[in-house]
Amino acid sequence: MRVTVRLFARLRDITGSAELGRDIAPGATIGSVWQQLVADFPELASYERSISTAVNADYARMDQPVRDGDEVAFLPPVSGG
Amino acid sequence: MVPLLAIGPAPLALEPLVAEVSRRAELPGSDGAVATFLGLVRNHNAGRSVRYLEYEAYEPLARKSFERIAAEVTARWPGVRLALHHRVGHLEIGEASVAIAAASAHRADAFAACRYTIERVKQIAPIWKREFFEGGDVWIEGATADPDDSRAREVAERAACA
Numbered sequence: 056m057r058v059t060v061r062l063f064a065r066l067r068d069i070t071g072s073a074e075l076g077r078d079i080a081p082g083a084t085i086g087s088v089w090q091q092l093v094a095d096f097p098e099l100a101s102y103e104r105s106i107s108t109a110v111n112a113d114y115a116r117m118d119q120p121v122r123d124g125d126e127v128a129f130l131p132p133v134s135g136g
Numbered sequence: 137m138v139p140l141l142a143i144g145p146a147p148l149a150l151e152p153l154v155a156e157v158s159r160r161a162e163l164p165g166s167d168g169a170v171a172t173f174l175g176l177v178r179n180h181n182a183g184r185s186v187r188y189l190e191y192e193a194y195e196p197l198a199r200k201s202f203e204r205i206a207a208e209v210t211a212r213w214p215g216v217r218l219a220l221h222h223r224v225g226h227l228e229i230g231e232a233s234v235a236i237a238a239a240s241a242h243r244a245d246a247f248a249a250c251r252y253t254i255e256r257v258k259q260i261a262p263i264w265k266r267e268f269f270e271g272g273d274v275w276i277e278g279a280t281a282d283p284d285d286s287r288a289r290e291v292a293e294r295a296a297c298a
Contacts (some may be wrong), residue, residue: 062262063194065275078213107281109262112196114283128194128262134276135193135222135263136175136234 056081056123058088064131066106069098079121085110086117088127105132140218141202143263144196145225150174153219153237160217160239168240171246173254177232181276184269185216191224191233194262198222205256206281209238209249212293216240216249221264233265252296259288 060075067073070092079088085108093099107113109128119128137150140160152173161167174295177189206218219237227233234257238249260283265276282288 061194063192063262064266065277068275082143105277105280108261109194109197111162112194112200114197114281128197130262130281131264131275132277132279133258133260133262133281134265134278135191135198135261 056083056121058083058121058124059126060088060092060130065126066102066129066131067101070096077127083121084117085119085121085127088121088126089117089129099109102129102131106130107133108111138219140220141199141206142221143193143198143202143224145223148174148221148223148232148235150237153221153235154239157217157237157239159183162214162215166241167263169241169243169246170237170239171250172238173234173236173250174232175254177229177231177233179229181267181269182190183265184271186229187268187270189227189233189268190266191222191227192264192266193224195224197262201261201281201283202257205253208256208289209253210258212252213245213249216245218249218253220253220257222257222261223243224263228263248296252292255292255295256289259285260294 107130138156217239221235240246262282
């Protein structure tokens with residue numbers, strides 16, 4: 056299975072990519088996709104407790120399962136307005 | 137026709153938002169107030185001299201967040217009509233980053249809905265500003281966005297009704 060990971064603001068700067076393809080195992084959750092990213096980009100680890108996540112442009116929780124073709128977004132603390 | 141909720145790179149103006157929320161009055165002439173808010177790029181922040189800002193957003197989710205905020209406003213202040221536009225991209229000092237208009241039969245509801253909306257935008261809209269200041273740049277990071285956090289919603293409501 057494969058998902059598209061979207062990264063914004065400083066998370067994008069850390070990884071150097073706004074969008075990454077990731078192969079995932081069956082039963083993967085948003086959290087396991089995040090852990091896979093942190094393994095590749097250890098600097099992301101400091102965001103573990105402050106990020107929000109979304110699947111297919113809807114807010115979601117870390118324990119939500121992901122499916123083939125999903126767009127998984129990781130969002131640092133927001134600063135609109 | 138102007139959409140009530142929008143995010144994009146175009147410069148913002150209040151007049152079209154005021155016209156649109158007014159046009160949608162249930163009965164012509166029944167509004168007693170339109171409250172508006174314009175958020176501007178300030179030339180100083182946290183002791184730094186700001187040169188300009190760059191805004192980015194996860195636009196599909198930002199639009200849904202705006203819809204959620206509008207639904208919260210309508211549930212809390214029935215009869216209020218809300219317009220909310222946010223800008224993305226490069227913004228110079230003095231330019232508007234966000235424009236809000238709330239129309240109501242009574243001024244208290246219009247003011248409250250307007251204030252509540254900007255507080256909720258800051259809490260849950262997936263939008264980020266990067267500040268370019270004299271000597272460097274920094275991503276501003278505020279609230280962890282969680283639309284279901286009822287405490288955050290209460291904070292916004294208290295600010296709105298203070």
